[in-house]
Amino acid sequence: MITRKLAATLGLLVPAVMALGMSADTSYRFLGTVLRITAPAERGALCGTAEAAVIALALYAWAAGARSAAWLAYGVVLVQAVPAFEISGGMGGAVRTALGPVLLAVLLHLLLGLELRLSGTYRSGLVGDALREVRERLTAYLGIGRRGADSAAIARSRAADRAVVLADRVAGTKTGTRRYARRTAALADAVDRARHGLNPKDSRAAESAIVARVVRRKSAGDLAVIDVRHDWAGAYRDDGQDVPAQDRDEPVPVPAQDRSTADMIRELISEGVTKPPEISRRLLADGVSAEPGYVRRIVRKVNGS
Structure with missing residues (x-):
């Protein structure tokens, strides 16, 4: 048009x-x-x-x-x-x-x-x-056109982005190696630069934001297998009437996890479950989904290989 x-x-x-x-x-x-x-x-x-x-x-x-x-x-x-x-x-x-x-x-x-x-x-x-x-x-x-942000704020934002990327790289690196040490040091440096020049309150907020981004990135794979049903019929009914309670697809809440996925994998390994496919099945039985590559990385770390 x-x-x-x-x-x-x-x-x-x-x-x-x-x-x-x-x-x-x-x-x-x-x-x-x-x-x-x-x-x-x-x-x-x-x-x-x-x-x-x-x-x-x-x-x-x-x-x-x-x-x-x-x-x-x-x-x-x-x-x-x-x-x-x-x-x-x-x-x-x-x-x-x-x-x-x-x-x-x-x-x-x-x-x-x-x-x-x-x-x-x-x-x-x-x-x-x-x-x-x-x-x-x-x-x-180029990082020069952010409105309302000075050079220090831009530098902190870039450092936070780098910290999130380095966290993924550190997770996939074998512990005890020189590469692991270098990436860990770079990660710590990026976190420090992301908090540079902030007061204690803003510093804690910046650190929490980095942690939240790392957690969200690691758990993004769970979105594909999330155990919640959406009520499409109730959202798109033409007559505007409510769907009867017995016919409505109620969301099934996902149980909150008090432990991280990595801790659960380590506990299964300590119980003698060492095969990644079996670990993935046991996690799914507990309502937790983990990518196979992530499970294999944790198994290698625990076994020191």
Whole structure:
């Protein structure tokens, strides 16, 4: 479905591309006639220099809110009037200038909403929204665009992310090895950096958040075998009436575990159950699901292999 914003954007974008072509044609002819650049490849590579400068300055004015960049763009447009008059004379030069660089600059101005951007008023053009989204994604990926966060907060957030990743790596590393020692030290360092500069209360909260993320990641596999039934009939009945109690699928609560999965695996091993498949079956019988790889890692750790 074509919205009014999309229609307006396309209506401005099509003549902007045509104006770009008119301006580039003027530059191409001027390079050959006046500047004596006759090699087709060289002329083709250089004919869009001024046009590219106008587009770049307009984008910079939009992104940085710099009035100077907007004025420089219009200055380049005035310079492009010289080739237009040189190629087509008085009347033809005025037409080439108006339909080429001037029209391109005006349409870019409207597409990016520079008059609102430079005045501090928010605008929501389609092209502007797309460019803003690209900028936000890029700055977020680089870690420099998080609003309301200083460099210390960004560093703590990165350290927390690294601590969660290192916790998984430490769990899969054989104890007693140099790699295990290095990863454990790196994990401790990441946790310390995630708490750096915080008061005791916030420090405990940051540490608890890391632990919660680690636990959630390790137990994510349980989501596929969770022992709870959802009442779809009650949620999507057309007549709006309640489902009778005898026909309703009541959620079956999952019993809370006072011990961790790793502790339960160690207890089963101490009871003589050493085969990972058997351990997984015993855990399922107790209402606990664990990934086979995780069970094997715990068994190897207990056996020291």
